Amino acid sequence: MFGEKAVELIKELDRCPTSLPPYNTDLVSEVNNEMRHLIESNQDDARSEEENRSLSGESLLPTIKCRHSAVIRNIRCLLAYHYNRLRVLRTMRWQFGGVLPSDIKQNLSHLEVEWLTKYSNSLAQYMRSVGEEGINLATNLKPPKSLYIEVRCLVNYGKFELNNGIVLLLKKNSRHFLPRSECEELIRQGVLEHLVS
Amino acid sequence: MSLQPSYLPNYFSIDDILASQERIPCTFSVNVQKLGNLNPSSEETDLKAGTALELPLWLVQDLSTGRQPVVIPELPKVYKEGYREILKADASAVDLHKFNLYYFELGSYVRVFDRKSDVADTLIHAFTNRFRQLMDVIDSTEHNPTDFQRMDSLERRLFKESKESRMKLHTWLEHSTTPIETAAMVLNHKKRKRGTDL
Amino acid sequence: MDPEEVEFLGEKENVVIVPTFNYGVIHLIAGDIGPFRAGLPIKVPLWVAINLKQQQTCKIQQPDWMDVENLEVLKENEKNAITFTRMPNEHYMALTKALLKFAPDDLIRANEIRTLVKDIWDIRMSKLRSSVDLLIKEKSSYAAVDNLTILEINSVRPLLPHALDQIHRMKKLQGPQLGTNSSAGHTSSYSFRS
Structure with a gap:
């Protein structure tokens, strides 16, 4: 049945809406091949239809219609596959910060990696252009309650430099009292844990 | 936001x-x-x-x-007369997933195949009558997986969106301060990694 | 909106405090506060009051409406009325929560206040649930939301507007015989969430 492989791609995305499975190059090229085959068959049939018009016999029009419908469907599935992957990738940029973990990066096609770099650059450029020194849109996603917060480190992160020059060693389970604006990004990335009394 | x-x-x-x-x-x-x-x-x-x-x-x-x-x-059989009657009788008791996972979406396309019948009316009637049940499931704090299973895709989508919002309100009412949280995707990613490392 | 964001808006509400220090006027973007004179009551936004209280440099005065008798009357009115009654303050939940957390010693009969406010909240929420259900069942296009506070309105988002949108989509399928002019543009409702 036509279009089955293309829908497989969509089903892959539906199975895990918040993460990216590896870019399925094989399936994408299979869908492309199916489309090429359908278009070629249609072109052959259209040509022979022209020649046979004078003869009686059944028209190949329904056949051509069917194949054409399948081609359109495949195009839609391919476009939706790529589009939805990019949307998930965009959300990832906001949630993981500037650098994606390597195992997620492995799942991207090289065009997607390029897109992500360009998107990050556009975002950084935009953030720099607001105000005098720029504004980090990724901070203060929730209304802040206090200037300083208590955090506990969840992994062995290593050295972390604050804006005032002090360097902290972030070891697992160490607790610190830090300015909110500086550690918010690390909390979102899962390196630190915000402790509330 | x-x-x-x-x-x-x-x-x-x-x-x-x-x-x-x-x-x-x-x-x-x-x-x-x-x-x-x-x-x-x-x-x-x-x-x-x-x-x-x-x-x-x-x-x-x-x-x-x-x-x-x-x-x-x-018309597919779940949109025919008999099934429509079942929905009219008591929409909330129906396991809509069994009818079709995409019941409402498919219904809106399929209705043109039989213009005389009232598929569109059935859809609205079913949705509005099941809404109370949907609201109750969202508001309740206990988690019953069968409730979710009986919904079709549209209801499931509404459920997911509203449940998140409800949980946030609940947390805010119960606790005095809500901490900054790890991003959801980061959490999922870590869980998956831990799963594959084992 | 998140409840935290509504709470943030609520922190702009004014409360009366009695500072224990002297200070001049502070000029802020939102307005001026002060001057502070020890022992003299002064009106400040809630966030300032909380901050000063945490530094132990003021006492917060109980708002007039946050009184046990008054709250009991409000609760009775709410129980008996079919529609929603007017709340003494738009951000009554946020104010109660903040004062109970940071200044319980400044409140008289704090525990009873906590219970009463919670009861009022529960009554209003259950009324809201029934009205939403009725709204959907009747398939009406609008409902009056007089006297609902912003936190309560936010509790039905995104469920109510999204559900109404889906009903609208399905209504359009019924065709033009309902008399509603199905316009060319579709307006979908947007809900803010994070």
Whole structure:
């Protein structure tokens, strides 16, 4: 049945809406091949239809219609596959910060990696252009309650430099009292844990 | 805070593509050459007029329009009279997933196959009558997986969006301060990594 | 909106404090506060009051409406009325929560206040649930939301507007015979969430 492989791609995305499975190059090229085959068959049939018009016999029009419908469907599935992957990738940029973990990066096609770099650059450029020194849109996603917060480190992160020059060693389970604006990004990335009394 | 529009299917919607993959029973009104392989039970190269098959909705939509339609579709059985009566009687008691996972979406497409019947009315009636149940499941704090299983895709989507919002309100009411949290995707990623490392 | 964001808006509400220090006027973007004179009551936004209280440099005065007798009357009115009654303050939940957390010693009969406010909240929420259900069942297009506070309105988002949108989509399927002019543009409702 036509279009089955293309829908497989969509089903892959539906199975895990918040993460990216590896870019399925094989399936994408299979869908492309199916489309090429359908278009070629249609072109052959259209040509022979022209020649046979004078003869009686059944028209190949329904056949051509069917194949054409399948081609359109495949195009839609391919476009939706790529589009939805990019949307998930965009959300990832906001949630993981500037650098994606390597195992997620492995799942991207090289065009997607390029897109992500360009998107990050556009975002950084935009953030720099607001105000005098720029504004980090990724901070203060929730209304802040206090200037300083208590955090506990969840992994062995290593050295972390604050804006005032002090360097902290972030070891697992160490607790610190830090300015909110500086550690918010690390909390979102899962390196630190915000402790509330 | 981010903008979250309500569900409106567009060209790229995954749900819409999957909904239009559902099979519709139809009959071929003309001979279609060379596409005998569409019929898994026959070995011929051509499809004869009169063959009854179940084809995906997207194909049926294209082939059933125009001055000389290639196929004549009919309503899938879950939208026929008998099933509609069941919904009219008590919509909340129905396991809509069993009818069809994409019941409402498919219904809106399928209704054109039989303009005289009141498929559209049934859809609205079912949705509005099941709403109370949906609201109760969202508000309740206990988690019962069968409730979720009995919903169709549209209700599930509404459920997911509202449940998150409800949980936030609940947390805010119960606890004095809500901490900054790890991003959801980061959490999921870590869980998955831990799972594969074991 | 998140409840935290509504709470943030609520922190702009004014409360009366009695500072224990002297200070001049502070000029802020939102307005001026002060001057502070020890022992003299002064009106400040809630967030300032909380901050000063945490530094132990003021006492917060109980708002007039946050009084046990008054709250009991409000609760009775709410129980008996079919529609929603007017709340003494738009952000009554946020104010109660903040004062109970940071200044319980400044409140008289704090525990009873906590219970009463919670009861009022529960009564209003259950009324809201029934009205939403009725709204959907009747398939009406609008409902009056007089006297609902912003936190309560936010509790039905995104469920109510999204559900109404889906009903609208389905209504359009019924065709033009209902008399509603199905316009060319579709308006979908947007809900803010994070």
